[in-house]
Amino acid sequence: MKIISSNAFTGSRAWEALSIADFDGTSVRLHWTDQPYIWHINDGQEVFAVMQGCVEMFYRIAGEEKSVVLEAGDIFYASVGTEHVAYPRGEARILVVEKAGSV
Incomplete structure (x- = not known):
């Protein structure tokens, strides 16, 4: 059993992660960051839930760049192949x- 206060987690570098669980080939991690990530496509699906702060998520659909602003409590789902x-x-x-x- 684990109880984690996401508000208390701070990394020493951008995108540092605290591993919460790994099961059936799936990882659940809490990330802290104050810097952008890189454009990427995951190896599978991804669920991205903002716990604290605000994140602008940029994504491409058929080559067209779009974005959405995610606040605490918002979830972004990246299906397979979503850049x-x-x-x-x-x-x-x-x-x-x-x-x-x-x-």
Whole structure:
């Protein structure tokens, strides 16, 4: 059993992660960041839930770039093949559920 206060987790570098669970090839990690990630496509599906802060998520559909602003409590689902990048606005804590070992 684990009880985790996401508000208390702070990394020493952008996108540092606290592993919460790994099961059936799926990882659940809490990330802290204050810097953008990189454009990427995951090896599978991804669930990206903003726990604290604000993140602008950019994504491409048929080559067209779009974005959505995610506030605490919002969830972004990236289906297989969705190219995306997260840009936090200040500090953010994000719960990510994805295939273990994914980018």
